[in-house]
Amino acid sequence: MTKAVPSARTSxxxxxxxxxxxxxxxxxxxxxxxxxxxxxxDALGRRLFAVVSEMSTSRLMAFAxxxxxxxxxxxxxxxxxxxVWVVSLTEENDKFAPKNKDRYYTQGLKIAINRGDHTFFSxxxxxxxxxxxxxxxxxxxxxxxxxxxxVGWGYGAILERGGRRDCMFSVEAKLGVIGPSAGGSTIxxxxxxxxxxxxxxxxxxxxxxxxxxxxDGEFRRRFDLDPxxxxxxxxxxxGVVELGTVxxxxxxxxxxxxxxxxxxxxxxxxxxxxxxxxxxxxxxTPESRPNFSYWAFVDSQLEVVVRNYATDGxxxxxxRGVTRSPIVLQCAIGTTFQVYSCSATYFIAARTKxxxxxxxxxxxxxxxxxxxx
Numbered sequence: 001m002t003k004a005v006p007s008a009r010t011s012x013x014x015x016x017x018x019x020x021x022x023x024x025x026x027x028x029x030x031x032x033x034x035x036x037x038x039x040x041x042d043a044l045g046r047r048l049f050a051v052v053s054e055m056s057t058s059r060l061m062a063f064a065x066x067x068x069x070x071x072x073x074x075x076x077x078x079x080x081x082x083x084v085w086v087v088s089l090t091e092e093n094d095k096f097a098p099k100n101k102d103r104y105y106t107q108g109l110k111i112a113i114n115r116g117d118h119t120f121f122s123x124x125x126x127x128x129x130x131x132x133x134x135x136x137x138x139x140x141x142x143x144x145x146x147x148x149x150x151v152g153w154g155y156g157a158i159l160e161r162g163g164r165r166d167c168m169f170s171v172e173a174k175l176g177v178i179g180p181s182a183g184g185s186t187i188x189x190x191x192x193x194x195x196x197x198x199x200x201x202x203x204x205x206x207x208x209x210x211x212x213x214x215x216d217g218e219f220r221r222r223f224d225l226d227p228x229x230x231x232x233x234x235x236x237x238x239g240v241v242e243l244g245t246v247x248x249x250x251x252x253x254x255x256x257x258x259x260x261x262x263x264x265x266x267x268x269x270x271x272x273x274x275x276x277x278x279x280x281x282x283x284x285t286p287e288s289r290p291n292f293s294y295w296a297f298v299d300s301q302l303e304v305v306v307r308n309y310a311t312d313g314x315x316x317x318x319x320r321g322v323t324r325s326p327i328v329l330q331c332a333i334g335t336t337f338q339v340y341s342c343s344a345t346y347f348i349a350a351r352t353k354x355x356x357x358x359x360x361x362x363x364x365x366x367x368x369x370x371x372x373x
Contacts, residue, residue: 084116085373088278092271096365097348102200103131104143104354104362105272105310107188112276114156122152122172122276127184128310131359133200141357144320145206146310147184148246150176150214156277168220168266170277174246178309179209210314214244218275220266225256233258236267238301240274245315247272248306259295261338268297268334268345268368278370293338299347303328311355322355334366341372 092108094101107127114120126149130142138144154172158165176182185203192199218240225233233256240251255267269278305326313321334347345368350361 086114086278086370087373088112088114088368088370090271090366090368092364092366094362094364096346096367097363099363102129102133102188104128104358105351105364108271108366110271110276112278114276114278118155118157120152120154120156120170120172120276120278122154123150124152124174124176124271124276125149125182125184125187126272126310127188129188129200130202133202134198136201136204138202138205140320141322143311143322143355143358144313145184145200145203146178147180147182147187147206148176148178148212148309149182150174150212150246152276154275154277156275166222166224168277169218170275171215171217172275172277174212174214174216174244176212177209178212178245178314179207181209205320207309207314207319208317210245210317212245212309214242214246216240216242216244216275218277222263222266224263231263232260234262238274242273245307245309247308249308250304251301253299253301255297255299257295257297259293259336261293262295264293265336265338265343268299268332268336268347270349270366273301273303291340293343294336296335297333297347299330299332299334299349301330303330305354308354322357324355325353325358328352328354343370344368 088111090108090110090112092105094103094106105126106129108125110122110124112120112122126147128143128146130138130145132138132142152172152174154170156168156170159167159169161167185200185206189199189203218238220236220238223235223237224231225235236255236257238251238253238255240253242249242251251273253273257267266278269275305324305328308324309315311322311324313319329352330349332347332349334345336343336345338344346365348363348365350363352361354362
């Protein structure tokens with residue numbers, strides 16, 4: 001009775017394992033008899049060495065290529081997503097406004113870093129002064145000198161609803177200091193020395209040092225207003241809730257934009273009333289960002305203010321303060337240009353009184369740059 005000859009699939013390889021290039025070569029040059037007995041298996045190494053010695057270089061190379069191709073066909077290719085960093089720098093200053101005068105909210109600087117995993121970090125400084133910066137002892141009815149310096153950490157995401165990515169939310173925790181340790185007097189007066197303007201004389205009356213903390217949440221919704229379907233006009237509505245010792249308030253706003261590639265961004269945001277999250281959907285990879293985009297915008301917001309350190313003073317230490325206005329309106333106009341992995345924004349804003357004895361409307365402007373890495 002003839003003994004059944006086991007195949008290459010079940011003898012050398014484990015049962016159920018597919019035949020690879022090694023099995024094919026062995027059967028072709030050694031025959032299946034090499035697998036039929038322990039003796040044949042023991043002689044496998046010697047015979048294989050003899051066969052390989054007789055093979056030409058070209059046949060060896062062909063076999064190596066065939067084996068590599070077979071292995072590549074069996075193994076799936078896994079692509080690792082590219083990590084993306086978006087760095088933004090925003091400067092707000094009343095020097096950018098028509099009146100060009102240091103008073104009230106006079107300067108804000110924010111550096112924000114957004115990562116591809118939806119987390120973001122920010123570093124912010126705010127500076128406030130009274131309307132008369134030449135008086136070393138400002139009026140008690142005027143906004144006190146103050147500086148705030150804080151870091152922020154948060155999470156943001158774009159929400160998908162029925163295939164539409166038209167909603168965004170973010171939450172940010174902030175921790176820092178109010179007072180001389182925030183460096184407001186140093187930054188302002190050193191800058192004045194640099195540009196050749198008089199120093200502010202009343203920083204000795206600024207708010208005292210105090211720790212600050214805030215927890216802020218923001219939600220945005222985009223509405224396409226272009227009936228042609230080209231996306232040349234949209235409206236971005238937003239709501240912000242701030243809770244803490246920096247500001248406790250609710251902000252409702254809307255931004256109307258005209259331009260090109262509007263769906264690739266979520267509009268301009270302001271230092272004091274927005275989180276550090278830059279929700280630009282197309283910045284997830286450099287290749288997906290449009291080569292060129294631009295838009296003009298008109299923005300307005302309503303602020304319901306419960307507390308503001310800049311007007312109320314410190315929370316736990318005695319300090320200067322004025323009677324805040326519970327309702328503040330802000331209107332702004334601006335424009336944004338975006339080329340490849342960089343964008344620049346300029347705007348001018350006007351604000352109604354933040355405290356009852358304030359001298360009229362306050363104007364300030366801002367510049368913002370964004371860079372993708």
